[in-house]
Amino acid sequence: MQLAAGPARLSQQLGVLKKVGAAAQRRGIAARRGTLQVCAGVDPHVERSLMGENFGARDPTAGEIGSNFGDKVLGNYDTEHVIKPPEAMAEIMGLKAKKCVPCEGGAQPLPETEVNRLAKQCPGWRVVKNREGVDCISHEWKVRNFNAGLDLFQRIAVVAEEQGHHPDLHLTDYRTVTAEMTTHAAKGLTENDFIMAAKINDIDVADLLPKRKPKFWA
Numbered sequence: 729m730q731l732a733a734g735p736a737r738l739s740q741q742l743g744v745l746k747k748v749g750a751a752a753q754r755r756g757i758a759a760r761r762g763t764l765q766v767c768a769g770v771d772p773h774v775e776r777s778l779m780g781e782n783f784g785a786r787d788p789t790a791g792e793i794g795s796n797f798g799d800k801v802l803g804n805y806d807t808e809h810v811i812k813p814p815e816a817m818a819e820i821m822g823l824k825a826k827k828c829v830p831c832e833g834g835a836q837p838l839p840e841t842e843v844n845r846l847a848k849q850c851p852g853w854r855v856v857k858n859r860e861g862v863d864c865i866s867h868e869w870k871v872r873n874f875n876a877g878l879d880l881f882q883r884i885a886v887v888a889e890e891q892g893h894h895p896d897l898h899l900t901d902y903r904t905v906t907a908e909m910t911t912h913a914a915k916g917l918t919e920n921d922f923i924m925a926a927k928i929n930d931i932d933v934a935d936l937l938p939k940r941k942p943k944f945w946a
């Protein structure tokens with residue numbers, strides 16, 4: 729910035745410089761608190777709404793290395809530097825953003841490595857054999873009562889009808905709901921099953937779960 733002559737002009741421009749300095753200082757403080765601006769020149773508010781609050785990079789802990797964390801993160805597996813994909817990115821690019829595709833006869837089940845990779849993206853789902861001995865993914869919920877179970881059936885049914893892919897639903901012991909999913913045309917698991925699992929995981933079930941007793945009297 730060039731400073732123009734004249735006391736009034738000079739003090740006005742010094743004022744601008746002070747503001748710029750203060751903003752830079754604020755940014756410095758933000759950086760020390762762990763805020764990371766990813767895209768230079770992009771309004772941090774816009775960036776935050778796009779990338780989510782949890783964008784960041786750090787070295788992995790020993791436990792993460794031991795758990796093959798590299799399968800779950802973007803970045804270079806054989807360096808110590810990890811970039812964890814932000815939740816907002818999963819909303820745009822993850823399984824739950826995809827749509828099930830109709831399967832024709834002759835569809836192939838996924839290989840085991842791919843099944844394991846996708847299963848990690850669907851917390852709460854286990855890969856098991858169904859009653860016919862075919863690979864499926866299964867999730868169990870213990871809900872608050874029988875009606876809550878029927879309510880959960882209904883919420884899952886909405887997603888299943890939207891996607892044209894349907895789990896087997898069981899309600900046993902009056903309040904245990906189990907969903908099992910496989911792709912009949914492939915006689916095994918396909919990406920459709922995991923897309924459905926991710927979408928079912930996105931259903932808000934908080935009001936259907938058992939009421940928690942308060943631990944303390946206030």
Ligand SMILES: C[C@H](O)[C@H](O)[C@H]1CNC2=NC(N)=NC(=O)C2=N1
Nearest residue numbers: 830892893894895910911912913
């Ligand atoms: C034509 C229609 O897309 C198919 O019959 C769908 C319906 N829903 C389905 N649901 C499940 N879980 N597996 C399937 O193979 C399947 N096939």
